[in-house]
Structures are given as structure tokens and as C-alpha cells.
Amino acid sequence: MDKSHxxxxxxxxxxxxxxxxxxxxxxxxxxxERKESRGAHAxxxxxxxxxxxxxxxxxxxxxxVGPSLSYKPVxxxxxxxxxxxxxx
Amino acid sequence: MAPVSATIRVQRFNPDTDDKxxxxxxxxxxxxxxTVLDALHMIxxxxxxxxxxxxxxxxxxCGSCAMNVNGHNILVCKTPLQDVLNKNGRVTIRxxxxxxxxxxxxxxxxxxxxxxxxxxPWLIPPEDIPEKEFRVSPEEVTAxxxxxxxxxCGACYSACQVIGLTKGYIGPHALLKAFLRVxxxxxxxxxxxxxxxxGSDGVYRCHTIFNCIDACPKDLNPTQAIETLRKLAQxxxxxERSRVQRQRSLxxxxxxx
Amino acid sequence: MYKSTGFISFVLRRFTGVALVxxxxxxxxxxxSVNSGPEAFDARLNxxxxxxxxxxxxxxxxxxxxHAFDGIRLIIVHYFxxxxxxxxxxxxxxxxxxxxxxxxxxPILLFALEG
Ligand code: FES
Numbered sequence: 497m498d499k500s501h502x503x504x505x506x507x508x509x510x511x512x513x514x515x516x517x518x519x520x521x522x523x524x525x526x527x528x529e530r531k532e533s534r535g536a537h538a539x540x541x542x543x544x545x546x547x548x549x550x551x552x553x554x555x556x557x558x559x560x561v562g563p564s565l566s567y568k569p570v571x572x573x574x575x576x577x578x579x580x581x582x583x584x
Numbered sequence: 585m586a587p588v589s590a591t592i593r594v595q596r597f598n599p600d601t602d603d604k605x606x607x608x609x610x611x612x613x614x615x616x617x618x619t620v621l622d623a624l625h626m627i628x629x630x631x632x633x634x635x636x637x638x639x640x641x642x643x644x645x646c647g648s649c650a651m652n653v654n655g656h657n658i659l660v661c662k663t664p665l666q667d668v669l670n671k672n673g674r675v676t677i678r679x680x681x682x683x684x685x686x687x688x689x690x691x692x693x694x695x696x697x698x699x700x701x702x703x704x705p706w707l708i709p710p711e712d713i714p715e716k717e718f719r720v721s722p723e724e725v726t727a728x729x730x731x732x733x734x735x736x737c738g739a740c741y742s743a744c745q746v747i748g749l750t751k752g753y754i755g756p757h758a759l760l761k762a763f764l765r766v767x768x769x770x771x772x773x774x775x776x777x778x779x780x781x782x783g784s785d786g787v788y789r790c791h792t793i794f795n796c797i798d799a800c801p802k803d804l805n806p807t808q809a810i811e812t813l814r815k816l817a818q819x820x821x822x823x824e825r826s827r828v829q830r831q832r833s834l835x836x837x838x839x840x841x
Numbered sequence: 842m843y844k845s846t847g848f849i850s851f852v853l854r855r856f857t858g859v860a861l862v863x864x865x866x867x868x869x870x871x872x873x874s875v876n877s878g879p880e881a882f883d884a885r886l887n888x889x890x891x892x893x894x895x896x897x898x899x900x901x902x903x904x905x906x907x908h909a910f911d912g913i914r915l916i917i918v919h920y921f922x923x924x925x926x927x928x929x930x931x932x933x934x935x936x937x938x939x940x941x942x943x944x945x946x947x948p949i950l951l952f953a954l955e956g
Contacts, residue, residue, distance in 0.1 A: 498634040502600050503687040506633050655844060681843055743843045745851060792918050793847035794927045807924050814919070 620660035637689040647737030657739035680742035703762040710772035731764035740796035756796035756806035763809035775824035782817035857904040895953035910934040
């Protein structure tokens with residue numbers, strides 16, 4: 497193990513691992529709430545995209561009991577670029 | 585046939601605790617497709633966690649992992665270990681030469697970035713920008729191929745003897761970038777750029793040693809770029825005039841329908 | 842030091858260049874003495890007629906030939922797109938210089954042995 501005070505990549509990896517854990521929690525919490533499928537977020541129980549309820553950003557705040565979620569509307573230029581489902 | 589075991593000789597140096605660099609030997613058993621970087625990872629995970637090196641992408645696109653292996657600057661992540669082992673199954677890994685060592689295989693590349701910023705690596709657009717897009721011909725784009733795929737790994741910079749022997753030389757990486765901007769038909773400051781490049785730190789300081797070509801992991805050719813810049817620098821005003829005309833014709837293209 | 846054929850040619854070029862400048866000064870020192878009359882000139886010339894200087898003349902020939910051909914190589918590199926052939930070019934001028942030095946060195950050596 498690296499114990500030096502200079503360019504300690506072991507320490508860096510440890511800190512990064514903690515961040516990875518924090519963010520995986522945020523991603524899972526947000527994904528559980530978002531009851532639709534959209535892009536890379538794909539759910540078998542909600543396979544359809546749902547613009548009515550879920551055209552919004554998820555915001556997460558750190559609390560003692562895990563992430564707390566809130567939402568913020570998405571800016572959409574309805575005139576020129578109305579949102580459409582992407583199909584392949 | 586893959587040898588059963590390999591010996592990796594690594595130059596170690598921690599300025600806080602060591603007086604001077606020394607070498608450590610590590611034995612390991614590589615697979616057929618182990619890269620040099622994999623070998624370093626194996627050492628760090630299994631033998632000595634304090635071994636320090638830079639890496640990120642592991643597929644030759646971020647430019648973090650340039651090191652000096654058996655005297656050649658290469659990207660260790662794209663080099664199979666089998667290719668660099670000698671017949672006794674040994675390989676020597678050192679940090680990039682001519683640059684100050686921070687620790688083990690990590691070097692201080694600030695001078696590299698300073699020189700890079702010095703050539704203004706960004707595009708300086710002309711005053712009247714076309715309404716829709718700049719039109720560029722396929723020939724003009726292929727002319728830039730030589731410089732576009734640089735990943736800024738520093739292998740050429742630290743292979744250059746001129747960098748090692750003099751202070752202030754702009755360096756092959758930055759001159760290659762300058763070449764890209766000077767040749768770019770959308771850039772409007774070629775005369776200004778060429779004037780700086782023709783100074784005492786610029787293109788004429790290159791001694792055509794060709795180490796940059798030998799070292800480049802992306803098979804680019806900084807020396808040829810420098811030669812081109814030399815020729816353009818001699819006639820930079822004429823070059824700029826021809827460029828202005830070219831830009832006008834780009835903005836009012838003759839429409840063929 | 843990062844070793845390569847380019848580096849070898851660079852070091853040789855610098856080295857022979859400096860050596861040639863130094864030679865030029867000795868040369869002027871000998872030839873310049875002609876101003877002080879024939880005796881002075883003969884005296885100086887005798888100083889550089891020893892076997893050591895005869896052998897050094899071969900080195901001088903080598904320096905001149907290598908430096909000249911390296912210059913030609915650089916001109917080719919500057920004006921034509923030949924960086925791909927950088928190694929062959931270097932070996933070529935090295936071979937040419939070696940041949941010329943041997944061809945010129947043998948008569949010098951024979952002359953030195955006779956005299
Ligand atoms: S790790 Fe990114 S280039 Fe080697």
C-alpha cells in the first residue's frame with residue numbers, strides 16, 4: 497500500500513471508490529422513482545416513454561438517510577423543436 | 585510462445601524519501617495478451633502498491649501513459665508486453681526522459697502545456713463569420729490529417745534532444761498544433777502565428793533529429809509539419825493574403841446548380 | 842539520452858562542425874605566418890609535419906566529408922518530403938563518407954609511412 501504524501505494513486509483510488517458508491521446510490525434512487533423508459537434508462541415494468549409525467553430533471557440532495565429527490569422542469573422550445581420519441 | 589515469467593525493471597524515485605532514483609525488479613507471469621500497462625497494474629495490485637504511474641483510458645486515446653520502455657517512448661497501454669521483453673524476459677521501464685520526475689513513472693509536464701498554450705492552439709476566426717458554415721474542401725481537410733489525431737501524450741516532446749538541451753523551444757507537439765491552425769482554412773491569424781513560430785524558439789530551432797516521428801504512438805509526422813511551417817514562415821504575408829482571398833471565396837461560394 | 846540514428850547524426854554534425862572551426866584557426870595560424878617571412882613559415886609548417894598531424898589529417902578528411910554530406914542530407918530533408926526515408930538517408934551518407942574517407946585515407950597513410 498502507498499503511504500507517501502506525494503502523488504499517492506492508492507489514496508486517489510480509495511477516494512474515487514467512495515464517490516462511485518455515493519453516485520451509484522443516487523443513480524439507483526433516481527431510477528427507482530422514474531417510472532418510465534427514456535434513453536439509457538430502460539425499465540421492463542414501464543417500457544414506454546412518458547412525457548406527461550416525466551419530462552423533468554431529477555435533482556438529488558445528500559442527507560443523512562441517503563439521497564432526497566426533487567424535480568426541475570426541462571426547458572423545451574415547443575415551437576421549433578417539440579420533443580419526439582427516438583426510434584430505431 | 586509466451587515465456588513463463590517476465591522481469592519488469594522499473595525506475596523508482598520518491599523525492600521525499602530517496603536521494604536518487606533506483607531500480608526495482610518485479611517478477612510476474614504474463615498472459616499472451618498482457619500489455620505493459622497490465623503488467624504495471626499487476627505489480628501495483630499484487631506486489632507493491634506504492635508503484636506510481638499515470639494511466640486512464642487503457643486504449644491509447646487519453647495520452648496519460650507515455651513512458652520510456654527499453655529506451656523508447658511509447659504508450660504502455662497499447663504495447664503488448666511480449667513485444668518489449670528481451671530474450672531473457674526482461675524489460676526496463678523509466679519515466680519520460682528530460683522531464684522532472686514527480687514520483688516513480690510520473691513526470692511533471694507543465695513545460696509541455698506551457699509551450700502548447702504559447703502557440704494559441706485554438707481557432708482564431710475571421711471578423712466576418714459566414715452566416716451558415718465555413719466551407720472547406722476535402723483536399724484542405726486531408727492536408728490536416730497529419731496533425732489532427734494528436735493525443736498530447738508527450739512522447740515526442742520528451743524524445744526531442746532539443747528539448748533536453750535548450751530552454752524555451754516550443755517543441756514538436758505544439759508546432760504540430762500550430763501547423764494544424766496555420767493550415768486550417770477557417771483560421772484568420774496565420775501571419776501572426778507564423779511570425780511567432782519563426783522566432784528563435786520556434787521552427788528554426790528544430791535540428792531534424794526525427795525523434796518525434798520515431799516516438800509518436802499515433803504515427804504522426806511533426807518534422808514534416810515543422811518543415812512546412814519553415815517554408816510558410818518565409819512568405820507569411822503572401823500566405824496570409826492568399827488565405828484572405830480563400831476565405832472570401834468560402835463565404836460567397838459560386839453556387840452551381 | 843534518447844538514442845536514435847537522428848541523434849547520432851546530430852552529435853556527429855555538431856562535433857565535426859566544432860572540430861572544423863578549431864582546425865580553421867590552426868590552419869590560419871600556420872598560413873598566416875607567411876607574413877613574417879619564409880623562415881617563420883617553414884618553421885611553423887615543420888611543427889605540423891609530424892606523424893601525429895599526418896594521421897590527424899585523415900580525421901580532418903573524415904570530418905569534412907561527413908559534415909558536407911550531412912549538410913546535403915539536411916537540404917534534401919528541408920526541401921523534399923523524405924522524412925519516411927530518414928534512416929536510409931542517414932545510412933547512405935554515412936556509407937558514402939566512409940568510402941570516401943577510406944579512399945582518401947589510404948594515400949595519406951602511405952604518404953605518411955614513406956615520409
Ligand atoms: S492509458 Fe490512455 S493512452 Fe494509455
